[in-house]
Amino acid sequence: MGKEELITINNPLSPVAEAYRTLRTNIQFSSIDKKVQVIAVTSSGPGEGKSTIAANLAVVTAQAGKKTLLIDCDQRKPRQHKVFGLSNEYGLSNLLAEEASFAAVVQKSGVDNLLLLTSGTKPPNPSELLASSKMKNFIHSLRGQLDFIIIDTPPLLMVTDAQLLSNYIDGYILTIASGEADREAAAKAKELLDNVNGKILGAVLNKLDMNDKGYYGYYSHYYYGVDGEKHKDKSNKKRKKRERA
Amino acid sequence: MVDIHCHILPGLDDGPGDMDTSMRMLENAVRCGTKAIIATPHYYRGYFENGFEEVLRNLDTLRGAAAESGIDIELYPGQEVFLDGRTVEMYKRGDIKGLNMSRYLLVEMPMHEYSDSFLDMVYELRLLGAVPVIAHPERYDYIINDVNKLNPFIDEGCLFQINAGSIEGIFGKTVQKASKVLIENGLCNFVASDAHTNGRRNTGLQEALEIAENISRTAAEIANGNSELLLRDGKIKANARISVKKSFFSFLKQV
Numbered sequence: 164m165g166k167e168e169l170i171t172i173n174n175p176l177s178p179v180a181e182a183y184r185t186l187r188t189n190i191q192f193s194s195i196d197k198k199v200q201v202i203a204v205t206s207s208g209p210g211e212g213k214s215t216i217a218a219n220l221a222v223v224t225a226q227a228g229k230k231t232l233l234i235d236c237d238q239r240k241p242r243q244h245k246v247f248g249l250s251n252e253y254g255l256s257n258l259l260a261e262e263a264s265f266a267a268v269v270q271k272s273g274v275d276n277l278l279l280l281t282s283g284t285k286p287p288n289p290s291e292l293l294a295s296s297k298m299k300n301f302i303h304s305l306r307g308q309l310d311f312i313i314i315d316t317p318p319l320l321m322v323t324d325a326q327l328l329s330n331y332i333d334g335y336i337l338t339i340a341s342g343e344a345d346r347e348a349a350a351k352a353k354e355l356l357d358n359v360n361g362k363i364l365g366a367v368l369n370k371l372d373m374n375d376k377g378y379y380g381y382y383s384h385y386y387y388g389v390d391g392e393k394h395k396d397k398s399n400k401k402r403k404k405r406e407r408a
Numbered sequence: 409m410v411d412i413h414c415h416i417l418p419g420l421d422d423g424p425g426d427m428d429t430s431m432r433m434l435e436n437a438v439r440c441g442t443k444a445i446i447a448t449p450h451y452y453r454g455y456f457e458n459g460f461e462e463v464l465r466n467l468d469t470l471r472g473a474a475a476e477s478g479i480d481i482e483l484y485p486g487q488e489v490f491l492d493g494r495t496v497e498m499y500k501r502g503d504i505k506g507l508n509m510s511r512y513l514l515v516e517m518p519m520h521e522y523s524d525s526f527l528d529m530v531y532e533l534r535l536l537g538a539v540p541v542i543a544h545p546e547r548y549d550y551i552i553n554d555v556n557k558l559n560p561f562i563d564e565g566c567l568f569q570i571n572a573g574s575i576e577g578i579f580g581k582t583v584q585k586a587s588k589v590l591i592e593n594g595l596c597n598f599v600a601s602d603a604h605t606n607g608r609r610n611t612g613l614q615e616a617l618e619i620a621e622n623i624s625r626t627a628a629e630i631a632n633g634n635s636e637l638l639l640r641d642g643k644i645k646a647n648a649r650i651s652v653k654k655s656f657f658s659f660l661k662q663v
Contacts, residue, residue: 245531249535250535251528252496252532285525
């Protein structure tokens with residue numbers, strides 16, 4: 164794990180990177196009625212790729228010129244500092260414990276327009292911190308300063324943390340790993356979000372094997388490069404597709 | 409031979425109590441073929457807090473005494489740092505430095521209790537450019553029970569230093585077997601004395617290196633070479649992940 168996960172930086176012309184831009188566009192279009200500014204990326208279980216998705220989504224949003232902040236809210240198994248190769252000495256938990264100001268803990272990600280707030284020192288009470296009014300006020304204060312806030316959360320079926328955000332975010336993106344995620348687990352995850360009136364913006368189907376014969380087979384081998392020419396796809400076979408939940 | 413881990417400075421920690429003992433330890437080292445020693449007093453918060461400046465001062469004194477006694481051996485500064493919540497901060501401040509001021513930082517963890525936070529600290533140290541060298545992993549309970557637990561440390565680019573005494577068997581058969589497994593699996597980046605006295609934990613490296621050679625000639629050669637490289641802050645090859653059958657260790661418990 165690490166910087167190699169940022170395919171939107173390492174291989175921006177690949178179909179996978181393109182899929183992230185599609186995801187970005189789809190999210191924009193889902194906010195016709197109400198502005199979608201603060202989004203949480205979650206999953207039913209661990210290992211479904213939500214951190215990778217949150218990171219890359221944040222990158223393409225920033226690349227589109229939006230002032231973006233990626234917050235790592237997974238206080239138990241934080242990953243974003245490793246994805247971007249940054250220190251996790253101070254982060255969200257330190258901010259909420261009033262040990263440091265936002266300006267002191269937020270970091271430049273290395274990508275223009277993208278800031279990163281890592282998880283910070285592991286607190287003894289992660290759920291309490293996320294449910295606190297301090298957190299709610301903090302997120303609220305960011306709305307005036309930034310265009311997009313993307314939050315990486317722990318899996319829904321492991322801890323309650325992701326649910327606790329529903330009070331102050333605009334919607335959830337549910338990551339589902341194709342072939343791995345239990346159908347029942349995914350349904351349960353949706354149920355948990357429904358329980359807190361969490362708005363599900365949509366789901367991302369991850370790790371879809373494009374070598375399977377079928378509808379998507381055609382798209383997997385070629386892509387149109389910046390030069391307008393058809394190129395054979397040599398990048399990794401992960402695909403993303405947004406579906407309405 | 410270069411000894412990268414040695415409590416040779418008198419009166420700073422649980423090593424030699426006086427200069428005389430240090431001199432005897434140096435003489436033993438020379439007899440056993442050691443040509444250079446990196447002095448590594450503990451930096452162990454709450455017990456022995458030997459900042460780098462203090463190490464340098466004491467080293468000067470030791471060098472003087474060795475020269476006066478006609479002991480022909482090179483001496484360099486270092487520390488053995490017990491990893492805790494302030495390690496990163498102290499490294500940034502320069503109270504803690506790498507061995508001979510190189511990128512290689514000698515660190516130790518508790519013998520019995522493991523915590524994932526050690527990995528977090530190692531990650532932060534790596535970000536600062538340090539390469540952690542983990543002291544005597546063969547002595548840690550959680551490693552003896554499952555050597556594969558070293559993999560996350562390997563992923564973070566850690567190197568491993570095995571104690572001569574462990575290889576010789578002074579800490580018992582279990583630790584000795586664990587050393588053997590590490591050597592066989594290419595995880596013996598350094599062999600050092602971790603000498604504290606002239607008794608069991610002495611400054612001799614020769615015997616251990618011979619035993620290591622019998623287990624794996626390549627491993628022993630590499631370990632020797634690495635110690636020389638470290639002294640010059642040279643680049644040392646990283647470790648590859650391992651996969652050791654856990655059932656092997658249930659055998660160990662019967663030993």
